[in-house]
Amino acid sequence: MINFIQKLSLSAIIISISSNLYGQVDKEKYNPSYHFYPSGDPTGLFYKDGLYYNNWGTASSSDFVHWNLTESGLLRRKAFDPSLSQKVRDSIRNISRLGGSGTIVVDEKNTSGLGINGNPPLISFWHNDSEPWGNQVIGLAFSNDKAKTWTRYEKYPILDINSREFRDPKVFWHEPTNKWVMAIGWAEVAKIKFFSSSNLIDWEFMSDFGPYGAVEGVWECVDLFPLAIDNDPNNIKWVLSISVQPLSGQYFIGDFDGTRFTIDSEFAMDLKKDDYKPLGEVLFDFERGLDDWKMEGTAFIESPSSQALLYQGAVMGKEGLFFANSHHDRGRSTGKIISPVFRITKDHINFLAGGNHIPNDLSINLLVDEKIVRSQTGNNSGGLQWTGWNVSEFKGENARIEIVDKAPNGAILADHFLMCDDLALIAEREKAFWVDYGPDFFAVRAWNNYAKNEDRAVWIGWMGSWRYGGKEPVRGIQSIPRKVELKSFSEGVRLLQTPIKELQGLRGKHLTVAGETFEGIWNPKKLNPSKNSYELIVDFENIDADEFGIKIGVGNNQQTIIGYNISEEKLYVDRRDSGLDDFISLFPQINEGPLKNRSNHLRLHIFVDNCSVEVFANDGETVISSKIYPDPSSVGIELFSNLGEVKVNRLEMWELESITQ
Known part of the structure; x- marks a missing residue:
């Protein structure tokens, strides 16, 4: 096999992400060993003639694990071959380019009429931005040579709803109603739209779903399957998943009749929530314009805005109709606005903030005596989120707020400044059924069709985050492939994810450790991996501790903590000291997800691969996926138990072989 990293130079393949995203130069020590890499959103996933295909048919596999570049993948790689002239490279890009992420279907019945010689064509659906306003529209292309080449269909676009947030189409054949179905996220209003077609070319609107669950982030990359x-x-339900920027994705369980998705009533009840807003005195809400604010420069000349500006992604989470927005001239302008003077009369100032994370250049500042005493930048997401300052030391003093944009690219967003007694509740995640509780599992998709003897649903996600995807050392890998199931619990039906069995074929050196009951720190000397590329299974039982777990990547003052809090019934991954993290201040963090203590037993199934960790708890009931950057020499493993004992019943580790040869 040709070197996998060389073969999958997907910077030349992935259409939806700039080639500049994958410059790895001096960061190769963090490159993954057994993940599909480099890659953006998993897209165009289909099966044909004994092989599973990934990323528009540019890579193929017989087992979801080992991948080879196809002819089209080899061709697209040439688009970045420096030995070729720029003219030749540009022509290759133009031939192979489709559009943003989407779907490939095998048109077995040739309903489109685009097949030849009795062979079913491949039909791809993708989105592109259209001029002059950047509306996102859906296009179609077809292939009669197994995705080696694509021909754009003469009708373009095939679907246009006059929206700038309409992308990532999912298309599949619905046998009971004998028609094709398309599902697309409509990010502007947190909805999913359904369309139908008999020929894959002409589409009719059927229904909407949403908003439900997490609605303050951008909805995209929808999937739907039974x-x-x-x-x-005999007991079939449909799973509808949608990624929610900038986190992972949420899922819904219900029924699909070919026209409408109906969420199960009990499932919907668990999603009900109270709309949160801090209690306080309104200082500024922009509902009457900029009032007496002073303006410098041109960044805020279109403020207050009621919606996203030209070539700005959807803005979610605003309070009322208007908000401050510096995205004038596509985010290229600079300037600031300064509020009238007000007196600080309470202990806290709370407000909604969003936009790009560029400290100092993009900021919301509190001025006292014309000096900056508090500052907040954006959160690298399309949503406005509550944040606040403790200003008790300045009570009784006069102050002003300035909102500053000194960045040549980017924008700062702000809304609804309140004077409050208490600090705003700062919640990273809304109440929802999250597919993954880590920061790095996005754009999840399942294969669109399978071999006849395959009864599993298998999906993968992009292990990255739009908050720092352009800055981190390894900027795009796909997760390990996961089997998706539905299981009944006392509280209802829930989605489970488990690593597929084919990953066991990568197992190499096997280490086992006898059981141990301990409190404090336990460092099994036998558990000494030679590299941060392994699979680990640990079973905890007879739990009498408040908190316990395992530390990986230990050494050089580095560690990643995977733990469980008994009283809160929460699983967490703490990467604040995991290794390299100075590329952005948003990276060091703790991520946690709910996990019931059903039987005083916890099984952790962990996959570590140089720059990533994926944690599956209790057979995939809760999953946390996270990028980490430990030094290659930081390979230590420790177990811990705080305020009580815990018994480790099983501890096994396999070093995993590389899929690079």
Whole structure:
């Protein structure tokens, strides 16, 4: 096999992400060993003639694990071959380029009429931005040579709803109603739209779903497929998933009749929440314009805005109709606005903030005596989120707020400044059923079709985050492939994810450690991996501790903590000291997800691969996926138990072989 990293130079392949995203130069020590890499969103996933295809048919595999570049992948790689002239490279890009992420279907019945010689064509659906306003529209291309070449269909676009937030189409054949179905996220209003077609070319609107669950982030990369509950083929439900920027994705369980997705009533009840807003005195809300604010420069000349500006992504989470927005001239302008003077009368000032994370250049500042005493930048997301300052030391003093944009690219967003007694509740995640509780599992998609003897649903996600995807050392890998199931619990039906069995074929050196009951720190000397590329299974039982877990990547003052808090019933991954993290201040963080203590037993199934860790707790009931950057020499493993004992019943580790040869 040709070197996998060389073969999958997907910077030349992935259409939806700039080639500059994958410059790895001096960061190769963090490159993954057994993940599909480099890659952006998993897209165009299909099966044909014994092989599974990834990323518009540019890579193929017989087992979801080992990948080879196809002819089209080899061709697209040439687009970045410096030995070729720029003219030749540009012509290759133009031939192979489709558009943003989407779907490939095998048109087995040739309903489109685009097949030849009795062979079913491949039909791809993708989105592009259209001029002059950047509306996102859906295009179609077809291939009669297994995705080696694509021909754009003469009708373009095939679908246009006059929206700048309409992308990532999912298309599949619905056998009971004998038609094609398309599902697309509509980010501006947190909805999913459904369309139908008999020929894949002409589409009719059927219904909307949403908003439900997490609605303050941008909805994109939808998927929809049926699953049996508890492996019972007579009890089928449909899983609808949607990625929510800038986090991971959420899922819904319900029924799909070919026209409308109906969420199960009990599932919907668990999603009900109270709309949160801090209690306080309104200082500025922009509902009457900029009032008496002073303006310098041109960045805020279109403020207050009621919606996203030209070539700005959807803005979610605003309070009322208007908000401050510096995205004038596509974010290229600079300037600031300064509020009238007000007196600080309470302990806290709370407000909504969003936009790009560029400290100092993009900021919301509190001025006292014309000096900056508090500052907040954006959060690298399309949503406005509550944040606030403790200003008790300045009570009784006069102050002003300035909102500053000194960045040549980017924008700062702000809304609804309140004087409050208490600090705003700062919640990273809304109440929802999250697919993954880590920061690095996005754009999840399942394969669109499978071999006849395959009864699993298998999906993968992009292990990255739009908050720092352009800055981190390894900027695009796909997760390990996961089997998706539905299981009944006392509280209802829930989605489970487990690593597919084919990953066991990568197992190499096997280490086992005898059980141990301990409190404090336990460092099994036998557990000494030679590299940060391994699979680990640990079973905890007879739990009498408040908190316990395992530390990986230990050494050089580095560690990643995977733990469980008994009283809060929460699983967490703490990467604040995991290794290299100075590329952006948003990276060091703790991520946690709910996990019930059902039987005083916890099983952790962990996959570590140089720059990533994926944690599957209790057979995939809760999953946390996170990028980490430990030094290659930081390979230590420790277990810990705080305020009580815990028994480790099973501890096994396999070093995993590289898929690079």
